[in-house]
Amino acid sequence: MKISTSKIWRKMKKEKNEEGKRVPVQPYEFNLGDYSYDEAYENQEIVAIGDNLVFHKIREYHGNKREPREIYNYIRGLYKKRDIIKRLKNSDETKEKLLNVLDNIQNEIFVKDIINVKVSNKNHYKEIALSGFMVNGIKYKRLCCGSGQMRRNTVTFVNEDLYDYLMNSLMCGLNGRLESMTLAKLSAYFALAFSSVLWVRTPRVCVIHDFDTVIPKQKIDFIKKNEDGSKDVEERIMDITLTSNDGEGLISPTAAEWFSQDMGLSYTACQFVVRSSFVKGCLLTFDFASYAKEVCGTSKIIDIYGEIHNVDEIDVLLTESQFKMHKYYENWKEYTDFQTEYNLKWGVARYNKEKDDEYSLLNYQYIQNNNLTDEDLDELIKPTIDWIKSICNGDKIYSLLYALGVKNEDDTFENVMESCGSLFTKAIVQNSNMLEDGYVKKKLYESIKESIRQAKLGRCWCRGGYQFMLSDPVPLVRNALGLDATGLIPANTVYSAFWNRYNPSELDLCRSPMVDRHEHNVVKLVRNSEMDKWYKYLYSGIIYSIYDTSTIRHSDSDFDGDIVFSTDNFQLRKGAYRDNYPITYDKEKAKDKNVTYENIVACDLDGFDTLVGQITNNSTSINAMLPNFPEDKYPEQHEELIKRLKLLREIIGAEIDKIKLGVSPEFPKEWIEREHIDPSDSDIEKARKYKRNSLVICKKPYFMIYLYDTLNKSYQNHFKQFDLDCRNKYEMSLLDLKYSKKKTDGQIKFLKKFKYFSPILDTPC
Numbered sequence: 006m007k008i009s010t011s012k013i014w015r016k017m018k019k020e021k022n023e024e025g026k027r028v029p030v031q032p033y034e035f036n037l038g039d040y041s042y043d044e045a046y047e048n049q050e051i052v053a054i055g056d057n058l059v060f061h062k063i064r065e066y067h068g069n070k071r072e073p074r075e076i077y078n079y080i081r082g083l084y085k086k087r088d089i090i091k092r093l094k095n096s097d098e099t100k101e102k103l104l105n106v107l108d109n110i111q112n113e114i115f116v117k118d119i120i121n122v123k124v125s126n127k128n129h130y131k132e133i134a135l136s137g138f139m140v141n142g143i144k145y146k147r148l149c150c151g152s153g154q155m156r157r158n159t160v161t162f163v164n165e166d167l168y169d170y171l172m173n174s175l176m177c178g179l180n181g182r183l184e185s186m187t188l189a190k191l192s193a194y195f196a197l198a199f200s201s202v203l204w205v206r207t208p209r210v211c212v213i214h215d216f217d218t219v220i221p222k223q224k225i226d227f228i229k230k231n232e233d234g235s236k237d238v239e240e241r242i243m244d245i246t247l248t249s250n251d252g253e254g255l256i257s258p259t260a261a262e263w264f265s266q267d268m269g270l271s272y273t274a275c276q277f278v279v280r281s282s283f284v285k286g287c288l289l290t291f292d293f294a295s296y297a298k299e300v301c302g303t304s305k306i307i308d309i310y311g312e313i314h315n316v317d318e319i320d321v322l323l324t325e326s327q328f329k330m331h332k333y334y335e336n337w338k339e340y341t342d343f344q345t346e347y348n349l350k351w352g353v354a355r356y357n358k359e360k361d362d363e364y365s366l367l368n369y370q371y372i373q374n375n376n377l378t379d380e381d382l383d384e385l386i387k388p389t390i391d392w393i394k395s396i397c398n399g400d401k402i403y404s405l406l407y408a409l410g411v412k413n414e415d416d417t418f419e420n421v422m423e424s425c426g427s428l429f430t431k432a433i434v435q436n437s438n439m440l441e442d443g444y445v446k447k448k449l450y451e452s453i454k455e456s457i458r459q460a461k462l463g464r465c466w467c468r469g470g471y472q473f474m475l476s477d478p479v480p481l482v483r484n485a486l487g488l489d490a491t492g493l494i495p496a497n498t499v500y501s502a503f504w505n506r507y508n509p510s511e512l513d514l515c516r517s518p519m520v521d522r523h524e525h526n527v528v529k530l531v532r533n534s535e536m537d538k539w540y541k542y543l544y545s546g547i548i549y550s551i552y553d554t555s556t557i558r559h560s561d562s563d564f565d566g567d568i569v570f571s572t573d574n575f576q577l578r579k580g581a582y583r584d585n586y587p588i589t590y591d592k593e594k595a596k597d598k599n600v601t602y603e604n605i606v607a608c609d610l611d612g613f614d615t616l617v618g619q620i621t622n623n624s625t626s627i628n629a630m631l632p633n634f635p636e637d638k639y640p641e642q643h644e645e646l647i648k649r650l651k652l653l654r655e656i657i658g659a660e661i662d663k664i665k666l667g668v669s670p671e672f673p674k675e676w677i678e679r680e681h682i683d684p685s686d687s688d689i690e691k692a693r694k695y696k697r698n699s700l701v702i703c704k705k706p707y708f709m710i711y712l713y714d715t716l717n718k719s720y721q722n723h724f725k726q727f728d729l730d731c732r733n734k735y736e737m738s739l740l741d742l743k744y745s746k747k748k749t750d751g752q753i754k755f756l757k758k759f760k761y762f763s764p765i766l767d768t769p770c
Contacts, residue, residue: 006045006140007052007121007159010129013037013138035138042115052121055201058282059148059161061350062174062198063118066167073204076113083110118164120145121154127610130160134606137165147606151196155612161199177282178343179333185597188608194329200280202352203268207344208260208320211308212337213485215325218249218551220496225554226523228590228655235673238651240586249490249551250481251326252565256288258542260320268353275542276473278355278566279327282344286327286565290542291478293322293485301486310336322485327565355566357545361503362470364388365570369463369708370519370621373628373770375580385576389465393457397450399440404449408433461711469572472503474516475546476564479539493539496552498531501571502544505532509573513581514547516559516569518617520624520657521650523585526558527578547571557587561658588654592662612663616672620657622705623676624650629706629770645700649676677702707767719764727759 018034019027045051054060056073064071071079083106090103120140124130134147145162148171154160163171173180175198183191227241256264256277265273275290294316298304306314309325325331334340343349377385395403408430409421422431429448433439440446456464477500480490494500504512514526540548547569549555556562559569572578598604627646634642652673659670679698682691710717728739735742735752739759742752760767 006040006050007123008037008045008050008140009123009125010133011125013122013133014126014129016138033132033136035133035136037138037140040140042111051115054116054121054199056204057201057352058175058198058280058349059119059163059171060116062171062348063116063163063167065348066170080110080113083113117141117143118167119148120162122160122162124158124160124613127613130613131606131610134160134609135603138162147602147609149196149199150192150609150612151199152193154196154199155193155609156615156617158613160609161196174347174349175282177330177340177347177349179330182333183600185599187595188598188600188605189595189612190329191600192605192608194283194285197280197285197329198282200285200352200354202280202354204350204352205264205267205277205279207341207351208256208263209318210321210323210337210341211306211314211319211485212310212323212325212328212331213254213306213481214309215248215250216480216484216490217246218480218490220245220247220552220554223554224586226586226588226651228588228652236652236655238588238648245554245557245589247551247554247556248326248563250324250476251556251563252286252324252567253476253478253481253563254286254288254324254327255291255293255322255478255481257294257320258290258292261290261542263320264353268356270356270359272359274356275544276357276475276546277353279351280354281351282349283330284323284328284351286324287473287475288321288323289473289475289478289546291482291539292542293478293482294319296479296482296539297486301483301488303486306485307487308337312336322482324481326563357473361472361545364466364468365470366459366464367467367570368517369625370517371515371525371570371577372463372465373625374519374522374525374582375577376582377576377580381576381580385467385574386460386465388467389460392466393453393460396453397446399446399449401437401440404440405433405437407449407453458711462708467572467574467577469570469574470503471568471570472501473546474559474562474564474567474569475543475548477548477551480551490551492551493533493536494531494548494550494552496550497555498529498550499571500531500536500540500548501546502540504530504571504573507573511578512571512573513577514555514559514569514571516562516567518560518621518657520560520621521585521588521654522582523587523651524558524560525577525581526555527581527583528555554587557589560654561589588651590655590658593659611669615660615663617657617660620653620660620672622709623702624653624657625709626702626705626766627653629704629766629768630700630702632768632770633766642696642700649700676700679703704764704766706770707765710765716764723759723763727755731755 013035016035016037018030018036020030022028042051061073087103087106087110090099090106093099093102122130122133137144137146139145144165146165146168148161148163148168150160175195221244222242223245225241225243225245227239227243229237229239231237261275261277262273264277268274277288279286279288294304297306297316304316306316306319306322308314309331328340372385392403396407422434429445433445440449477492477494480492484490499512499514501512509530511527511529514528515524519525549564559567562569598608627650631643631646634646636643656670656672663669675697679701680694682694682698686694705713705716707720710720724739731737731739731742734755737745742748743756745752748756
């Protein structure tokens, strides 16, 4: 179940005081009483969550010792049984059989010991978390809140009877041993146990050191803090120190095969975003044993605890940045002994596709932070326009592919027909001549309308795709073997097996959210025989150099499973602002606090209500304001808006980090609040205020009417009112007036009024 704090708060227990008024019982008590699965389902309060360590331990607590695959196969069997019964003749006996099977399915898949709480009011949450709440006679207590949950204001509560058992198990021997640390980090690390995974066998691990690379004399836009507390951008030349493998480790080719088999894949993946107790990060496939022996002349490797390992007896090189609590264990054996004692397992949360996408959808941030002419835009959107037209015109190949979706090339006709979502799709597969029918064309158009709406929001087809960001694995191995951490890939280049097929001159690399123009990272492709030999297992992913500042340009990304969009599109490469410097700033550091239940609840409160989406929208609005202030006519305003885009890079970074640090960024009030202009103000003061107010972020760009229904309704009402006035005054529609070549002074004033009061910014942004 997933229940909001407002619903729980309404069920607060109250009693009459001496004056006869009903007041809350102290300490607070919350009881929702009897609340069935069917009621919760009806109220859309049932959510699907993948299997994870928490569920595994709950099953164990209840004596359910079946393996996940056994449970999965049993549930599949129940669903097949359900489908067979549904085909039988309707009777009381059939209904009884069906209900019995449905009850069995629900008993298997519904986890009554867990309730996710959606925080709609922080004050309510505090009291609910400290007091707990009752549902169906079970008392629930806060268990965990991961970074992803924090962004969605969601916290996991558990049956209080299981709380101590789960804490002892999932803390993997550290329960009661931690007096103080950064609570936001502890909360995020503990919540890794609630990550949805596919289970894999436990590998043989050697924990190795991270390593830093100093990149000298880099031109940087540094965000500094002025004496008055305001922020400014200063060009600097400075040495940059980066953890070159942050979040990345290595897995042997043999272990990669084991993992893939355990996950039930029909291919061997080459990147695994792993999860276990206090373990998180991306493992990429690399034959580190062969490299150690052939290139480095050794078969021995020393872990961070000083213990020697044989490289042939290691499955995974796990790094410090992946083993989050490494400093609290004496050695890896102590950790694995606790894992064995508490029966903790390994899983994979994400992994690479068998084949990377040839074409993918862009987003408006990638387009907006680019210098594109009208001709460039025409070329950029041409594939999308052609695709939509071909489907709507009933082109057999396009229409069939759109109706069917992505299928495996080895699928049989029977499998394709079975997977068709509707009779309509089955019909046109059986008889493609139906695509020439007017009704069928209309049905296709209705189904593609959502794709058309998305295209208006910048979701346009572009050659390229989203792949894992990988750091050059060679220097990671060399550093672990005590050698110089020398990489194969030069600065400002990448290696990519996918792009080696096309051999483009350059690639544009983009990562979301993209706030500023400098984030388009244009690099060259590099390849030689040595790279082909050692990167041969990495058929997917973009391998970065350790000698450049790409991770800074990508909004301080790391390599723990971050995704990047890569494309060879000519328009995006041509329009990238290549001379803009990467942006960096001094990061806030969170203080250690005592590890107590009450302090962790307070830490939750600091991380809720993330404004990442709102801040990103502000950057979108600033981009839409720029055309109103051309650099040649309004240099000061133009420069100020460009500076604000750069400052937003720091604000959004701090907002993302507040989940880990509990420190919220300050948003400049003058960006969003108008200054009152008093008639008694001097002309100089009025001019200053007019100038300041003209830069206030108060409107979203026109294209966002396709994203927000309320904005669309507001704009349509505004347009209709002015269109009616225009027809009455000038006997022409508003659009005819807008595009008329000859306008009177009154008509120009009328259009300015329409623009001023419009809820959107209609600019070429």
